[in-house]
Amino acid sequence: MTETDLPATIEDVPAPGAESSPAASTAPPAKRPPRQSRAERRAQRPERKRLSDTAGPDPATPLSAVRLSVGTIVGAHGVDGEVKVLLTTDDPEHLLTIRRLYIGDEQQPRRVLGARLHDRYALVRLKGVTTPESIAEFKGQPVRIAGTDARPLAPGEHYLYQLIGLTAVDEAGVTIGTVTDIMETGANDVFIVSPPDGGPDQLIPNHPEVVLDIDPVAGKLTVRPLVYAS
Secondary structure (H helix, E strand, O other): OOHHHOOOOHHHOOOOOOOOOHHHHOOOOOOOOOOOOHHHHHHHOOOOOOHHHOOOOOOOOOHHHOEEEEEEEEEEEOOOOEEEEEEOOOOHHHHOOOOEEEEOOOOOOEEEEEEEEEOOEEEEEEOOEOOHHHHHOOOOOEEEEEHHHOOOOOOOOOOHHHOOOOEEEOOOOOEEEEEEEEEOOOOOOEEEEEOOOOOOOEEEEOOOOOEEEEEOOOOEEEEOOOOOOO
């Protein structure tokens, strides 16, 4: 008997020797819950945390003074002391060249004894972390690298910390708002700019015709806002 052959309810199976009737063999249909509106479903979704809600350095901070997050420890891999790190970096291969990592808020880095990639994870062996029990103490902690160990950026590229918190201004220097988040769309990233008066966010695509200048040292993002035909 396959699963689709199973009776839906006990009432669907007539007792031995008893004649079945529609009234006796058919269970009343279950009532469906009322359909929720799109607004109600949206209200029940957990609110996405913005990048501006996470602690980070000022955009003007030099790279030599920052540590960049590359993932989060989710547990141990096996029993030989490998740390399983869920990666958030967009350059996992570069992580294999790193020889020191910072765990959580530790001020001193730990030496990397070995690292390999596995799907969305890095499996890392660190000096002083040798058992699943010792790894469990770091579960949920971010893994960071020194800014000077990061892959050099190509022209026009910026680290996230250099963008979050920038003041967005138009060509006349009028303040539009503050960059509070970035959406990755697969084509051009989109800056989410929150106005100072608390009004609706503005979405600014990172396109040369829209974003005219990015200056982390000055703390400014100069843009030409999109104008939509009415």
